[in-house]
Amino acid sequence: MREAVFDTVVVGGGAAGLAASKIIAERGYRVALVERENRLGGILNQCIHNGFGLHYFKEELTGPEYAQRFIETTAGTPNIEVFLETTVMDVKTSRADNNNSGKGSTNSPGTKEVFCYSSRYGVLKIITKTIVLAMGSRERNRGNIGIPGTRPAGIFTAGLAQRFVNIEGYSPGENVVIIGSGDIGLIMARRMTLIGARVLAVIEIQPYPSGLTRNIVQCLRDFDIPLHLSHIVSRIYGRDRVEAVDVTPVRNGKPEMEETFKIKCDTLLLSVGLVPENELSKKFGVKINPETGGAVVDAHMMTSVDGVFSCGNVLHIHDLVDYVSEESIAAASFACDYMEERGKWPAAEQFPTVASSNIKYVIPNSYDPEINNRFFFRPMIVKNNAKLCIRMENEDKEQKTLLEKRLLHVQPSEMVSVNIKSERIKEFLRDGEENRLVFSIQ
DSSP states (O other): OOOEEEEEEEOOSSHHHHHHHHHHHTTTTTTHHHHHSSSSGGGGOOOSSSSSSSTTTTTTTTTTHHHHHHHHTTTTTTTTEOOOOOOOEEEEOOOOOOSOOTTTOOTTTTEOOOEETTTTEEEEEEEEEEEEOOOOEEEHHHHHTTOOEEEEEBBHHHHHHHHHHOOOOOOEEEEEEEEOOOHHHHHHHHHHHHHOOOOEEESSSSOOOOHHHHHHHIIGGTTTTTTTEEEEEEEEEEEBBBOEEEEEEEETTTGGGGEEEEEEEEEEEOOEEEEEOOOHHHHOOBBBOOTSBBBBOOOBOSSSSSSSEEEEGGTTSSSSSHHHHHHHHHHHHHHHHHHTTTTTTOOSOEEEEEEEEEEEEEEEEEETTTSEEEEEEEEOOOOOEEEEEEEOOOOTTTEEEEEEEEEEEEEEEEEEEEOOHHHHTTTTTTTTTEEEEEEEOO
């Protein structure tokens, strides 16, 4: 077994891992960037459409172009060693890091042992001070949504279909129905149309679209593709290949079976959500947030395991890759601060953030009054002229309004972010109390 020593192991070579590796290396630390695929870039490599980089680079790029910007400044950096076709299988932490893990570990307090398997390198053990989790997410599939019917060929997740078309050069089918109006599904509706297929309908169970508004316009309306809101695919037909699907309207959470209609098709694409890829995280004791499926993180993006940080879609599902990069740069900077101030970091007490009415979650799960804090949250309603309210709350549920902000439009498919300066937070802190930050949308 080969053994190596690095300051940081970054798990995942997509948008999050590339951004994090770049920052840590620039701060003078040695990074092992571990990626299970045979190239860096992650899912961006198959996203050949434009729309990336408008926030981060201030110009419009395709997915591969966005990835290449980071690859060019990352792969050749002396402080970064890239391990392609390498999978992290286990992590051992000392008891000082996590009392629920580290059994059998021989490392000293504060260090971690990362075990990798690779066709290139064999079995590899990396000893490190910090870990940045950047594994991204995976697609939910038919088994997750339980559609009745037969099990024929022709059923794909939208991301797999995207890979077939954009990288492998194969068309999944000719007459297509798409379940779910998530961004990948919307983009594939346009892509399948452009390669000559007929997209017969997009079926969405919610009364509102799940994807970005710009994708609804550019991918469906511009191509006259029908979008059936508050509908489900209630049955799949076909023996060897998909032949048709039943589509049923939903009212008040109940399928109206008597109004079911059939669409003949040979292909069914599923765009029914993403799940943070946290099997590894759970394996070595990282606490998971049930609302996001990602890790619980403090104000410095550190998980419940000391010295382990999380960022990108493995933490919570993002709408824009630009936000993934920004969040990953922040997590990487905190990882460097941790190594520089080891044993006395963080010095300030942290306080919890709470998602209240009409908000699904707030990330990070706590805030630090000594730093400027940036929060990401996911609305649960569709509303124009909404108002974001952030209040400081004590144990007796007494609240003081810290910030109110007008939001022109909110919907669950579009994440919202807000910055709060340290000076503003300190104005409202009360000694000896929990000082919870409560987020709500009205």
